[in-house]
Amino acid sequence: MIQLNTTSLSASQDPSSSLMPTPQSQTGDGFQTALSAALSATLQQFGINPASVNLSITPAGATSTPAAVTPFSAAAKAPPVASTTPTETSTAPAPQESFDDAYWAAQPSAVQALRNIDDYDRRSELASKLAGEGYNIDVPIMVYGWDPAKITAARESYGYTWVPSALQNPVAEAPGISLGGTTPYNPNNPPAGSIAV
Numbered sequence: 768m769i770q771l772n773t774t775s776l777s778a779s780q781d782p783s784s785s786l787m788p789t790p791q792s793q794t795g796d797g798f799q800t801a802l803s804a805a806l807s808a809t810l811q812q813f814g815i816n817p818a819s820v821n822l823s824i825t826p827a828g829a830t831s832t833p834a835a836v837t838p839f840s841a842a843a844k845a846p847p848v849a850s851t852t853p854t855e856t857s858t859a860p861a862p863q864e865s866f867d868d869a870y871w872a873a874q875p876s877a878v879q880a881l882r883n884i885d886d887y888d889r890r891s892e893l894a895s896k897l898a899g900e901g902y903n904i905d906v907p908i909m910v911y912g913w914d915p916a917k918i919t920a921a922r923e924s925y926g927y928t929w930v931p932s933a934l935q936n937p938v939a940e941a942p943g944i945s946l947g948g949t950t951p952y953n954p955n956n957p958p959a960g961s962i963a964v
Contacts (some may be wrong), residue, residue, distance in 0.1 A: 795946035863916040866926035870908070878902050881909045894933065904933035905962045922964045929964055 779917055813850065869881050877897055884890040898904045907913045910933070922930060926942030935958060939949035 790836065817943060864912070866916040866919070868913065870919075875902060878904070878909065887912070898933040903960055903962055905930070906933050919964060927952075927964045928954040929961040931958070932962050933958050 772933065811825075871879055881890055881894055881897075887910075890912070894904045894910045894942050903949070904910065905918075907917050928939075931937055938952055940946055940951050942952045942954055945951045
């Protein structure tokens with residue numbers, strides 16, 4: 768564990784509180800000595816006087832030095848907010864997992880096979896074959912393996928109501944943008960074979 772507490776740069780510091788151990792205080796722990804020296808050099812590179820920093824280095828799990836309390840460490844130690852009482856247990860999947868499972872369950876069985884193929888080349892090959900057979904393939908999710916819940920949420924946040932499937936032309940202009948010269952995105956008129964968001 769590394770604890771770093773800075774003090775005012777204008778405060779006078781006792782030279783004995785420097786990060787660099789004195790020869791008398793070295794106990795043969797080469798790692799701590801090397802780490803202290805490296806941190807001191809780094810602080811100096813950023814214009815910070817190492818004497819204005821109190822550094823404590825202890826092995827993880829050691830109790831000799833109390834850990835610094837910061838908003839981050841306090842939040843990390845806070846109990847998670849639960850939707851159930853401590854005596855109840857829930858076996859329901861997380862909302863994201865439920866969405867992902869529902870997304871894949873809604874696909875034809877031939878397309879569902881893509882979910883379990885870890886090899887990208889094999890997955891791409893099967894997706895291409897299925898698209899050629901007329902199946903609607905959602906490339907980011909079904910080929911790249913991106914998360915259905917996150918991709919759907921991102922699409923919705925950008926105003927997409929549909930996206931092109933694998934063999935369709937990409938969207939020329941994002942929803943709400945009209946540059947001229949191309950067909951603007953029409954959220955109310957998805958092309959046949961596109962993927963509903």
